[in-house]
Amino acid sequence: MRIVHYGHSCVLLEADDARMLLDPGAFSTGFEGERELDAVLITHQHYDHIDSEKLPGLLAANPRARLITDPGSAETVAKLGLSSHTAQPGTTLAIGGATVHVVGGQHAMIHRDIPIVPNVGYVFEHGAFYHPGDSFFVPDQGIDVLGLPTAAPWLKAAEAVDFLRAVAPRVAVPIHEAVLASPQMHYGLFTNLAPAGTEVRVLPRGEQATP
Numbered sequence: 001m002r003i004v005h006y007g008h009s010c011v012l013l014e015a016d017d018a019r020m021l022l023d024p025g026a027f028s029t030g031f032e033g034e035r036e037l038d039a040v041l042i043t044h045q046h047y048d049h050i051d052s053e054k055l056p057g058l059l060a061a062n063p064r065a066r067l068i069t070d071p072g073s074a075e076t077v078a079k080l081g082l083s084s085h086t087a088q089p090g091t092t093l094a095i096g097g098a099t100v101h102v103v104g105g106q107h108a109m110i111h112r113d114i115p116i117v118p119n120v121g122y123v124f125e126h127g128a129f130y131h132p133g134d135s136f137f138v139p140d141q142g143i144d145v146l147g148l149p150t151a152a153p154w155l156k157a158a159e160a161v162d163f164l165r166a167v168a169p170r171v172a173v174p175i176h177e178a179v180l181a182s183p184q185m186h187y188g189l190f191t192n193l194a195p196a197g198t199e200v201r202v203l204p205r206g207e208q209a210t211p
Helices: 055-060 071-079 157-167 184-193
Strands: 002-005 011-015 018-022 039-041 066-069 092-095 098-106 118-124 129-131 145-149 171-175
Touching (some): 018 098
Protein backbone atom coordinates (compact mmCIF):
# COMPACT_ATOMS: atom_id res chain seq x y z
CA MET A 1 0.00 0.00 0.00
CA ARG A 2 1.29 3.44 -1.00
CA ILE A 3 0.79 6.45 1.27
CA VAL A 4 0.87 10.22 0.82
CA HIS A 5 0.74 12.41 3.94
CA TYR A 6 -0.81 15.80 3.18
CA GLY A 7 -0.04 17.13 6.62
CA HIS A 8 -1.78 16.75 9.97
CA SER A 9 -4.38 13.97 9.80
CA CYS A 10 -4.88 13.84 6.02
CA VAL A 11 -3.54 10.70 4.35
CA LEU A 12 -4.00 9.26 0.87
CA LEU A 13 -3.93 5.47 0.69
CA GLU A 14 -3.41 3.87 -2.69
CA ALA A 15 -3.64 0.16 -3.39
CA ASP A 16 -3.77 -1.56 -6.77
CA ASP A 17 -7.57 -1.47 -6.72
CA ALA A 18 -8.53 1.52 -4.52
CA ARG A 19 -7.58 5.16 -3.83
CA MET A 20 -8.86 6.51 -0.52
CA LEU A 21 -8.39 9.93 1.11
CA LEU A 22 -8.76 10.29 4.87
CA ASP A 23 -9.49 13.38 6.96
CA PRO A 24 -9.03 16.24 4.49
CA GLY A 25 -9.00 18.94 7.16
CA ALA A 26 -8.22 22.63 7.47
CA PHE A 27 -4.61 22.08 8.62
CA SER A 28 -3.77 19.96 5.55
CA THR A 29 -2.85 21.14 2.05
CA GLY A 30 -2.51 19.62 -1.40
CA PHE A 31 -5.23 16.99 -1.08
CA GLU A 32 -7.66 19.12 -3.11
CA GLY A 33 -5.69 18.24 -6.25
CA GLU A 34 -6.37 14.52 -5.93
CA ARG A 35 -8.40 12.84 -8.68
CA GLU A 36 -9.84 9.37 -9.36
CA LEU A 37 -10.60 8.77 -5.70
CA ASP A 38 -12.81 5.85 -4.75
CA ALA A 39 -13.68 7.26 -1.33
CA VAL A 40 -13.18 10.12 1.11
CA LEU A 41 -13.33 8.97 4.72
CA ILE A 42 -13.84 11.20 7.77
CA THR A 43 -13.02 10.06 11.31
CA HIS A 44 -14.87 12.83 13.16
CA GLN A 45 -16.42 16.28 12.97
CA HIS A 46 -13.59 18.62 14.06
CA TYR A 47 -12.47 21.13 11.44
CA ASP A 48 -8.87 19.93 11.37
CA HIS A 49 -10.27 16.64 9.99
CA ILE A 50 -12.99 17.95 7.69
CA ASP A 51 -12.52 21.17 5.71
CA SER A 52 -16.06 22.30 4.91
CA GLU A 53 -14.83 24.85 2.37
CA LYS A 54 -12.73 22.44 0.29
CA LEU A 55 -14.74 19.22 0.66
CA PRO A 56 -17.55 20.05 -1.83
CA GLY A 57 -15.04 20.92 -4.56
CA LEU A 58 -13.00 17.82 -3.86
CA LEU A 59 -16.04 15.60 -4.28
CA ALA A 60 -17.21 17.46 -7.39
CA ALA A 61 -13.82 16.72 -8.95
CA ASN A 62 -14.12 13.06 -7.91
CA PRO A 63 -17.70 12.14 -8.87
CA ARG A 64 -17.30 8.41 -8.28
CA ALA A 65 -15.89 8.86 -4.75
CA ARG A 66 -18.04 7.73 -1.82
CA LEU A 67 -18.12 10.07 1.16
CA ILE A 68 -17.93 8.06 4.38
CA THR A 69 -18.32 9.74 7.75
CA ASP A 70 -18.59 8.93 11.41
CA PRO A 71 -22.04 9.44 13.01
CA GLY A 72 -21.10 12.91 14.29
CA SER A 73 -20.08 14.26 10.87
CA ALA A 74 -23.23 13.19 9.03
CA GLU A 75 -25.03 16.43 9.88
CA THR A 76 -22.01 18.54 8.90
CA VAL A 77 -21.85 17.12 5.38
CA ALA A 78 -25.64 17.17 4.99
CA LYS A 79 -25.57 20.94 5.57
CA LEU A 80 -23.08 21.15 2.70
CA GLY A 81 -25.57 19.40 0.43
CA LEU A 82 -23.45 16.25 0.26
CA SER A 83 -24.71 12.69 0.49
CA SER A 84 -22.73 10.29 2.63
CA HIS A 85 -22.61 6.85 4.18
CA THR A 86 -22.37 6.76 7.98
CA ALA A 87 -19.74 4.27 9.17
CA GLN A 88 -20.61 2.45 12.38
CA PRO A 89 -17.98 0.76 14.58
CA GLY A 90 -17.91 -2.98 14.08
CA THR A 91 -18.90 -2.85 10.42
CA THR A 92 -16.86 -3.57 7.29
CA LEU A 93 -16.83 -1.48 4.11
CA ALA A 94 -15.92 -2.52 0.58
CA ILE A 95 -14.22 0.32 -1.30
CA GLY A 96 -13.09 -0.55 -4.79
CA GLY A 97 -11.34 -3.84 -4.22
CA ALA A 98 -10.28 -2.92 -0.69
CA THR A 99 -11.75 -3.91 2.66
CA VAL A 100 -12.04 -1.34 5.46
CA HIS A 101 -12.93 -2.24 9.04
CA VAL A 102 -14.57 0.48 11.13
CA VAL A 103 -13.41 0.54 14.76
CA GLY A 104 -13.49 2.69 17.87
CA GLY A 105 -16.47 4.94 18.48
CA GLN A 106 -15.42 7.89 20.65
CA HIS A 107 -13.00 10.79 20.50
CA ALA A 108 -10.37 10.89 23.24
CA MET A 109 -11.27 13.22 26.12
CA ILE A 110 -10.01 16.79 25.69
CA HIS A 111 -11.31 17.99 29.07
CA ARG A 112 -14.06 16.78 31.38
CA ASP A 113 -16.04 19.98 30.64
CA ILE A 114 -16.00 19.38 26.86
CA PRO A 115 -18.50 16.84 25.50
CA ILE A 116 -16.97 13.77 23.86
CA VAL A 117 -17.94 13.46 20.19
CA PRO A 118 -18.08 10.34 18.00
CA ASN A 119 -14.86 9.20 16.33
CA VAL A 120 -14.25 6.15 14.19
CA GLY A 121 -10.96 4.59 13.18
CA TYR A 122 -10.37 2.80 9.89
CA VAL A 123 -8.33 -0.38 9.53
CA PHE A 124 -7.46 -1.09 5.91
CA GLU A 125 -6.87 -4.42 4.22
CA HIS A 126 -6.57 -6.68 7.27
CA GLY A 127 -4.26 -4.31 9.12
CA ALA A 128 -2.17 -2.88 6.27
CA PHE A 129 -2.83 0.62 7.65
CA TYR A 130 -4.69 1.97 10.67
CA HIS A 131 -5.93 5.53 11.04
CA PRO A 132 -7.31 6.03 14.57
CA GLY A 133 -8.57 9.60 14.12
CA ASP A 134 -8.41 11.30 17.51
CA SER A 135 -8.47 8.22 19.69
CA PHE A 136 -6.30 5.65 21.42
CA PHE A 137 -8.46 2.71 20.35
CA VAL A 138 -6.39 -0.48 19.95
CA PRO A 139 -7.91 -2.81 17.33
CA ASP A 140 -7.99 -6.57 17.72
CA GLN A 141 -6.15 -7.27 14.48
CA GLY A 142 -2.42 -6.82 14.04
CA ILE A 143 -1.38 -3.55 12.37
CA ASP A 144 1.40 -3.24 9.81
CA VAL A 145 1.48 0.58 9.47
CA LEU A 146 -0.01 2.92 12.08
CA GLY A 147 -0.90 6.57 11.60
CA LEU A 148 0.38 7.76 14.97
CA PRO A 149 -1.15 10.97 16.41
CA THR A 150 1.73 13.21 17.48
CA ALA A 151 0.27 16.18 19.36
CA ALA A 152 -3.18 17.56 20.22
CA PRO A 153 -5.16 19.18 23.05
CA TRP A 154 -6.33 15.66 23.96
CA LEU A 155 -2.90 14.04 23.87
CA LYS A 156 0.26 13.89 25.98
CA ALA A 157 3.46 12.59 24.41
CA ALA A 158 3.58 9.78 26.99
CA GLU A 159 0.08 8.69 25.95
CA ALA A 160 1.14 8.58 22.30
CA VAL A 161 4.09 6.36 23.25
CA ASP A 162 1.84 4.04 25.24
CA PHE A 163 -0.57 3.83 22.30
CA LEU A 164 2.33 3.06 19.96
CA ARG A 165 3.48 0.28 22.26
CA ALA A 166 -0.04 -1.14 22.59
CA VAL A 167 -0.56 -1.32 18.82
CA ALA A 168 3.07 -2.37 18.13
CA PRO A 169 3.03 -1.90 14.34
CA ARG A 170 5.89 -2.69 12.01
CA VAL A 171 6.02 0.99 11.01
CA ALA A 172 4.58 4.06 12.71
CA VAL A 173 3.94 7.12 10.54
CA PRO A 174 3.50 10.28 12.65
CA ILE A 175 0.36 12.29 11.80
CA HIS A 176 -1.67 15.01 13.58
CA GLU A 177 1.43 17.16 14.02
CA ALA A 178 0.27 20.57 12.75
CA VAL A 179 -0.34 21.98 16.23
CA LEU A 180 3.43 21.84 16.89
CA ALA A 181 5.93 24.42 15.66
CA SER A 182 8.71 21.78 15.76
CA PRO A 183 7.45 18.21 15.95
CA GLN A 184 10.94 16.70 15.64
CA MET A 185 11.27 16.39 19.42
CA HIS A 186 8.17 14.19 19.50
CA TYR A 187 9.43 12.14 16.57
CA GLY A 188 12.68 11.50 18.43
CA LEU A 189 10.76 10.46 21.54
CA PHE A 190 8.68 8.01 19.53
CA THR A 191 11.82 6.55 17.93
CA ASN A 192 13.62 6.16 21.25
CA LEU A 193 10.64 4.61 23.07
CA ALA A 194 9.07 2.53 20.29
CA PRO A 195 8.58 -1.18 21.00
CA ALA A 196 11.05 -3.69 19.61
CA GLY A 197 10.39 -4.32 15.93
CA THR A 198 8.69 -0.96 15.28
CA GLU A 199 10.25 1.66 13.01
CA VAL A 200 9.11 5.29 13.23
CA ARG A 201 9.18 6.80 9.76
CA VAL A 202 8.35 10.46 9.07
CA LEU A 203 6.88 10.84 5.58
CA PRO A 204 7.84 13.91 3.51
CA ARG A 205 4.72 16.03 3.10
CA GLY A 206 2.90 15.46 -0.18
CA GLU A 207 5.26 12.74 -1.43
CA GLN A 208 4.26 9.15 -2.13
CA ALA A 209 5.92 6.53 0.07
CA THR A 210 5.69 2.81 0.64
CA PRO A 211 6.42 2.22 4.35
